[in-house]
Amino acid sequence: MSRSLTRLVCVLAALMIGACGGGPPQASQQTANGSAAGGTLQINGAGATFPNPIYSKWFSEYNRQHPNVAINYQPIGSGGGVRQLTNRTVFFGASDMPMTDEQIKAAPGPVLHFPTVLGAVVPVFHVEGVNELKFSGPVLADIYLGRITKWNDAAIAKLNPAVKLPATDIAVVHRSDGSGTTFIFLDYLSKVSSEFKSKVGVNSSVNWPVGVGGKGNEGVAGLVSQTPGAIGYVELIYALQNKIDFGSIQNAAGEFVKASPDSVTKAAAGATVPDDFRVSITSAPGAGAYPIASFTWLLLYQDSGDAAQARAMVDFVKWAVTDGQKFATDLGYAPLPQNVATRELDALQKIKVS
């Protein structure tokens, strides 16, 4: 007994020493300033995973053309990108959702948004004997609210008169990980259904009324392809690359549109884009516009305090929104409409480079 008491005292003493002396170490803030070692300018960025394939392509291509600029991008997620930008641990951020007013206020200086490419989210389904389906926004919202529970529901049948729909249950699948894809999908559903907006809302993760969560695009696609009667949503690139069937959606003009780089670019062309480029283009007006589409943004400080890096990033963005756009379609993204790219070139002048 006395031995265990001694031991207890030892442990307590050690704990106290730990608490006093070994408290949380001062986070060694990695400096946002890149090193100019060997004449190469190193620029660090972090953020969204969704545009990572094209950003990797761009950064390596740009480095090939400008060997003195090396841009290092970490796809840690949009939320992480905004956090790191705010803490100035990276020089630029990237996000699938525009920063909110509070987030911009919380940042140490004015942050500018630059759309780089467009992406889209498509509804994928697994219904025996059916490989073509039409959806409308309100129907999708009701499915994800748990109001429509059978595939042969009158609302779905009305949109698909030619399709023989089974009387099976709908197994709803959503993303379990916080994701820009979810944000875009929810942004659309909240625009077309006020009930969805009040009950669920818009965020990268929400309190889903129904369904199971799959991790990542591959998790959702895996669950949908395995589960008879399932419906889910994935990024357009993912559905194209893996040849998964997806439905068309009724847009604001009343047409049923299937997602493609062309219909996504049309959505951006038809939308009213404000000067700070912080805009949601879901449910965009205009003929042929795909309704569940979004920009993805690069985030830069207006006054970063490092002229060399700022100048290099401005040059890079200029290249990305012009010459760089030709890489978009091959990688499954939609290129920016011309009018947006032109306005970005103007907006780049706001960035302090000297």
Add this chain to the structure above:
Amino acid sequence: MRSELLFRVAIGACAVLLVALVAAIGLELVRESSLSIQTFGLRFWLTKTWDPVAGEFGALPFIWGTLYSSVLALLISTPIALGIAIFISELCPAWLRTPLVFLTELLAAIPSIVYGLWAIFVLVPAVRQLEASTPAVLRALPLFSGPPLGVGMLAAALVLAVMVIPFTSAVAREVLKTVPVVQREAAYALGATRFEAIRSAIFFARTGIVGAIMLGFGRALGETMAVTMVIGNNPQISASLFAPQYTMAAVIANEFTEATDELYLNALVEIGLVLFIITLIVNAGSRVLIWAMSRSVAPAAPRQAAAATAA
């Protein structure tokens, strides 16, 4: 003499460092979740809503899911792991021992993401089949209610069980190895059958075996990736094996990267704190259990011998 002192100080520092590290982790978790702790207080542990949009956070479904899946995994894995350990240490022919040990240890070396992918593509369809073919009489019970989705508590518990087996069986095997040969010889000398001799060896090693099981439990509590991929990630409290549920480690892995607002982040860190505390409690509990058992070992051993004589 001086080198002795230096050695003592050096290894002492190592021990203190470890304790300091645990304390630092605990402190950091509290510091980073202070906003959530202040906002929700005890409610965080007891409420069921997890709504990042409304800023309402309750950890109860995740606590439930973590404990339920780990206990289930333990129920499945313990008999199998102990069977493996006993077979290898007591009954296995020598030529089979090395490959068998190698294979069970190989299970421990497989990364959990690989287990997760295997579970998605092999285990989940099999579980879905099983669920779909469950008779309606059983489906009426709360334990088997819900649609046959494949993903859910059962799939998670099964994949966890497979991951836990190598740990439990490896430790249990080592523990059985430490049983003195004299113990077995004495049993045989008293006329015990092989089964009785093995039983007495297991009884001798029981504290260590409990330790092995608790090690597996600790592993199951914190397992993240494979569970996230098959548990269905739905924060609900359900007794059903077929229902999609959620664990603490899974929600952190899923939502941390994209969480932006302060309260949301704090709530996720507090989930980490809750997991930390529960793991501490489980480990402390197993220590107490082992301590209580080892204290009673001295008077118990002769009784066992007496029982063997009587038999």
